[in-house]
Amino acid sequence: MKTRIGESWCQNHLANPKLYPFLEQIDLDLAEIERANGCRYCSGELHRANYRRKPRGAESWPEEPKRCSFCCDQEGCRRRHTPPSVRFMGRRVYAGFVVVLVSAMSHGLKPKRVAELRKTLGIDRRTLERWRQWWLALFIESSFWREVRARFMPPLCQKTLPLSLCLSFEVQRRDRLLDLVKFLAPITTPTAWKELVM
Ligand SMILES: [Zn+2]
Numbered sequence: 001m002k003t004r005i006g007e008s009w010c011q012n013h014l015a016n017p018k019l020y021p022f023l024e025q026i027d028l029d030l031a032e033i034e035r036a037n038g039c040r041y042c043s044g045e046l047h048r049a050n051y052r053r054k055p056r057g058a059e060s061w062p063e064e065p066k067r068c069s070f071c072c073d074q075e076g077c078r079r080r081h082t083p084p085s086v087r088f089m090g091r092r093v094y095a096g097f098v099v100v101l102v103s104a105m106s107h108g109l110k111p112k113r114v115a116e117l118r119k120t121l122g123i124d125r126r127t128l129e130r131w132r133q134w135w136l137a138l139f140i141e142s143s144f145w146r147e148v149r150a151r152f153m154p155p156l157c158q159k160t161l162p163l164s165l166c167l168s169f170e171v172q173r174r175d176r177l178l179d180l181v182k183f184l185a186p187i188t189t190p191t192a193w194k195e196l197v198m
Pocket of ligand 1: 040043074077078079
């Protein structure tokens with residue numbers, strides 16, 4: 001398995017300035033689907049109410065990336081709708097794909113290399129450990145994972161998540177990394193995220 005991982009694919013993705021425009025475009029598409037569906041609670045229309053968030057580990061991103069979000073236009077409802085995202089992951093301050101890639105690498109690389117990568121991205125040891133625990137506990141217990149895991153044949157190794165997911169998607173290729181972050185996008189909405197936090 002290790003020979004297939006190498007070290008460069010993760011770092012290449014993280015350093016690639018072209019990744020951001022792709023991710024942003026996918027988020028805009030996901031947002032358009034949400035907007036077109038209208039309010040989930042009444043018959044109201046959704047108006048744009050984006051909010052600013054600058055996730056860490058995404059230094060090549062524009063200064064003020066905005067998470068797409070909407071508010072219902074009906075008096076008395078006004079509920080917020082936040083579509084899934086491939087750039088953000090719940091309330092994390094790190095970009096979603098950084099959490100996926102770095103957590104995956106922590107399974108495949110020598111501790112020394114993991115430490116170097118952490119340093120480069122400004123992720124402390126405890127944070128990375130929390131991410132690992134999150135994949136191995138909350139993620140595998142989530143309704144999302146229980147629903148989708150049967151799609152993988154042979155079954156994915158749950159002990160090495162998300163590395164096993166990355167390998168299965170062959171994320172060395174950028175288009176496949178995009179497929180993976182799209183696959184994970186349903187867990188990024190505030191509603192879905194609730195069951196994924198302690
Ligand atoms: Zn409404």
